[in-house]
Amino acid sequence: MTIFEGNIQAIHEEIEKMTIIDTHEHLYPERECLKFDADAFMMFRHYCRFDLIAAGMKEDKIKIVFDSDAPLMQRWREFKPYYEAISNSTYVQSAHIAMERFYGENRLTDGNVEIVTQRIKDARKPGLYANVIRDACNIETCLNQGQNREEKPLFSYPDDPLLTPVSNWINNPRAYESVAGYADLLGRDVGSVEDLVDAARLHVRKVKKHGGVGIKFPVFPMSYPDMAEAKEAFARIIKDKTLWLPPENPIANVFYDALLREAQEQDLVACIHTGYWFNYRELNPSHGIFMFDHYPDVSFDLYHVGYPYVREAIMLGKSRGNVWMNMCWTYIISPHFACDALTEMLEMVPWTKIIGFGGDYAVAEKIYGHLVLARRVMAKALATKVCDGAMTLDKAISLAHHMLYQNPKNLYKL
Numbered sequence: 270m271t272i273f274e275g276n277i278q279a280i281h282e283e284i285e286k287m288t289i290i291d292t293h294e295h296l297y298p299e300r301e302c303l304k305f306d307a308d309a310f311m312m313f314r315h316y317c318r319f320d321l322i323a324a325g326m327k328e329d330k331i332k333i334v335f336d337s338d339a340p341l342m343q344r345w346r347e348f349k350p351y352y353e354a355i356s357n358s359t360y361v362q363s364a365h366i367a368m369e370r371f372y373g374e375n376r377l378t379d380g381n382v383e384i385v386t387q388r389i390k391d392a393r394k395p396g397l398y399a400n401v402i403r404d405a406c407n408i409e410t411c412l413n414q415g416q417n418r419e420e421k422p423l424f425s426y427p428d429d430p431l432l433t434p435v436s437n438w439i440n441n442p443r444a445y446e447s448v449a450g451y452a453d454l455l456g457r458d459v460g461s462v463e464d465l466v467d468a469a470r471l472h473v474r475k476v477k478k479h480g481g482v483g484i485k486f487p488v489f490p491m492s493y494p495d496m497a498e499a500k501e502a503f504a505r506i507i508k509d510k511t512l513w514l515p516p517e518n519p520i521a522n523v524f525y526d527a528l529l530r531e532a533q534e535q536d537l538v539a540c541i542h543t544g545y546w547f548n549y550r551e552l553n554p555s556h557g558i559f560m561f562d563h564y565p566d567v568s569f570d571l572y573h574v575g576y577p578y579v580r581e582a583i584m585l586g587k588s589r590g591n592v593w594m595n596m597c598w599t600y601i602i603s604p605h606f607a608c609d610a611l612t613e614m615l616e617m618v619p620w621t622k623i624i625g626f627g628g629d630y631a632v633a634e635k636i637y638g639h640l641v642l643a644r645r646v647m648a649k650a651l652a653t654k655v656c657d658g659a660m661t662l663d664k665a666i667s668l669a670h671h672m673l674y675q676n677p678k679n680l681y682k683l
């Protein structure tokens with residue numbers, strides 16, 4: 270064993286014992302989760318589904334794979350060739366690690382699809398989250414952006430002691446559709462920019478009232494709020510209900526100004542999605558510079574290290590005191606990128622601002638797969654710094670604890 274390998278092992282052994290704050294999940298309340306028709310394909314929903322699309326699988330075939338009413342073996346026959354094509358993806362690797370830990374098989378085969386399905390069904394009983402999140406992962410709490418079975422966003426999880434609420438993604442009000450969506454919250458139709466401002470404030474207060482610790486929204490190139498311009502743009506989207514304004518638009522400037530002021534008032538963290546997601550060019554982390562600089566008393570938790578705009582994200586952690594770097598989702602996007610990013614951050618960003626883990630999953634078991642990968646990457650990045658002579662082994666272990674526990678606890682005041 271080399272000195273490097275020895276250091277990785279020593280750090281990894283310590284990380285495995287650590288209690289973790291999981292800073293980002295999309296879990297259903299356990300009671301809702303238990304009502305789903307569970308089967309082996311449940312392990313490959315969500316991100317693996319996007320891999321299937323990337324492998325060329327057509328939507329009608331994907332529907333069959335995830336249709337719990339279709340015969341199991343027919344679903345497997347559709348899935349199998351594309352499953353093989355995506356077998357190198359870390360999304361799949363993470364699912365396999367979880368499947369092995371909880372259901373005893375490290376990949377699906379002709380011979381075990383039915384067995385794994387039965388084991389998954391058998392596990393769907395009260396206590397599932399405690400078994401997975403608390404006992405297998407050693408997670409103290411998950412900051413959760415959850416939904417019910419009808420996919421309606423939730424603000425609280427009164428029956429789930431392991432879930433701490435963070436608001437769901439707050440839409441940029443750039444089209445009639447997204448504006449009209451605020452009627453529920455407001456209790457009336459959204460008829461003006463003033464109504465939208467009310468909705469923004471109400472949203473933040475509602476999150477706070479239910480014990481939430483953060484509000485989440487996508488980054489966008491914000492600019493100075495101008496009510497007259499916002500009213501003019503509002504009139505245009507009311508007139509043409511198919512019109513989509515660009516992400517940088519005067520309505521959003523006024524809306525997010527209200528949201529961020531209220532977040533500051535209520536002492537909530539602004540959780541900001543950056544990078545990877547549909548039109549990721551709109552989600553470049555550097556788009557956030559205006560809001561980071563004009564709301565200096567708001568703490569921004571910058572998610573996903575802006576992949577693929579990684580260095581732009583790290584630069585923000587380096588240059589702004591109110592921007593934290595959150596590694597959620599990263600280790601399953603690519604452990605290689607995550608390791609490089611974390612190593613670079615350890616050379617650039619105050620360690621007090623690095624948030625180590627968020628599973629970013631809707632299926633609890635898969636958090637375990639992500640966490641196994643995260644521990645390996647963190648141990649490797651920290652061992653690199655020990656071998657470089659930049660820190661002692663003890664310091665590296667202490668930083669791991671801070672990234673996985675103390676830093677998120679401090680940032681979110683848990």
Ligand SMILES: [Zn+2]
Binds near residue numbers: 294
């Ligand atoms: Zn997410």
